[in-house]
Amino acid sequence: MTTFPLQPALVLIDLDGTLIDSVPDLTFCVDAMMACLKRPPAGEALVRTWVGNGVETLVARALTGTLHDTPDPLEYAQAYPIFLEFYAEHTCQRSRLYPGVREGLDWLVANGYRLGCVTNKAARFTEPLLAHFQLCDYFQLVISGDTVAEKKPSPLPLLHAAQFFNVNPAQSLMVGDSISDVKAARAAGFAIICMSYGYNHGNDINATTPDAVIDSMIQLSQLLVASC
Numbered sequence: 001m002t003t004f005p006l007q008p009a010l011v012l013i014d015l016d017g018t019l020i021d022s023v024p025d026l027t028f029c030v031d032a033m034m035a036c037l038k039r040p041p042a043g044e045a046l047v048r049t050w051v052g053n054g055v056e057t058l059v060a061r062a063l064t065g066t067l068h069d070t071p072d073p074l075e076y077a078q079a080y081p082i083f084l085e086f087y088a089e090h091t092c093q094r095s096r097l098y099p100g101v102r103e104g105l106d107w108l109v110a111n112g113y114r115l116g117c118v119t120n121k122a123a124r125f126t127e128p129l130l131a132h133f134q135l136c137d138y139f140q141l142v143i144s145g146d147t148v149a150e151k152k153p154s155p156l157p158l159l160h161a162a163q164f165f166n167v168n169p170a171q172s173l174m175v176g177d178s179i180s181d182v183k184a185a186r187a188a189g190f191a192i193i194c195m196s197y198g199y200n201h202g203n204d205i206n207a208t209t210p211d212a213v214i215d216s217m218i219q220l221s222q223l224l225v226a227s228c
Contacts, residue, residue: 007225008191010167011108012158013139014176015119016051017198019101020129022121023048024094026055029086030062036082037075049202052178054120054145059083067201091125092132098197104217105138111224116141116161120151120180141165153183158190175220182208193223 016022023044031041042050042062050061059080063071071079108115115138119126123144130136141164143157150156162169169189174181177198182205185192194210195217206213212223 008113008173009171010116010162010165011113011173011175012116012118012161012190014152014174014178014181014198015117015121015126015129017177017200018098018175018181018195019117019135020095020097020133022095022129023051023199024096025087025090025092026051026058028090028094029083030058032086033059033079033083034062037079048199052120052180052199052201054151055083055087055122055125056080087125091128095129095132097133098195098217100216100218104220105135107218107221108224109138113224114165114167115139116143116165118143118152118157118161118174120145122146151180153180153187155184155188158184158188162188162190173224175217177205179203179205179208182210185210193220 013019027042027044027047030047031043034041050058050067060071060076061067063075063079117130117139121144123146126142126144130142141161143161145151148156148160158174159169162172172190174185174190174192176182176192177195178200181194182192192210193212193214194205196205196213196215198205214220214223
């Protein structure tokens with residue numbers, strides 16, 4: 001396991017697939033949407049391979065059954081509002097905090113790290129989810145998918161956070177679970193640690209060559225230098 005010899009001045013953390021397993025709620029809403037469209041349910045196994053790029057993309061993937069195809073515009077225009085209505089009511093009912101997350105966050109705060117949350121999820125869903133799991137107080141900044149002009153894998157959200165904290169990107173760390181997090185971190189000049197349990201479209205995150213892969217956020221205490 002790689003050790004980061006310097007204490008990062010800033011740690012940004014992804015939400016879905018890193019802090020919270022939101023797939024159960026997303027699956028419920030996708031399948032409810034599909035039922036309204038008189039189409040068969042997708043099921044959790046497939047939805048797990050589709051999440052990570054925002055709900056707009058999730059709906060497109062549900063309609064096409066693929067990662068990259070474009071759905072029929074008329075069907076998408078019908079489906080997307082249906083999904084939003086369901087997800088507004090079912091953001092937190094089935095989702096769960098991953099084991100070790102709270103302990104990892106507590107260690108980071110106790111050791112003086114400045115924390116931000118950077119997600120592709122829209123603010124209208126991000127904020128209730130963080131509040132439901134009592135995570136808001138850990139983060140001095142939350143950047144949602146609609147906070148700045150571009151989402152991950154664009155580096156823009158990470159660079160926005162670095163500017164907000166007045167921190168050099170080279171002294172910053174991203175903690176995520178997907179290739180989007182890796183691409184964003186590399187483009188922004190951040191170090192990147194990935195969780196082994198995340199989504200990443202069903203692919204092994206090790207293949208994206210992050211700086212480290214860990215099984216629990218508790219392991220951050222083994223990688224990072226404590227401030228004291």
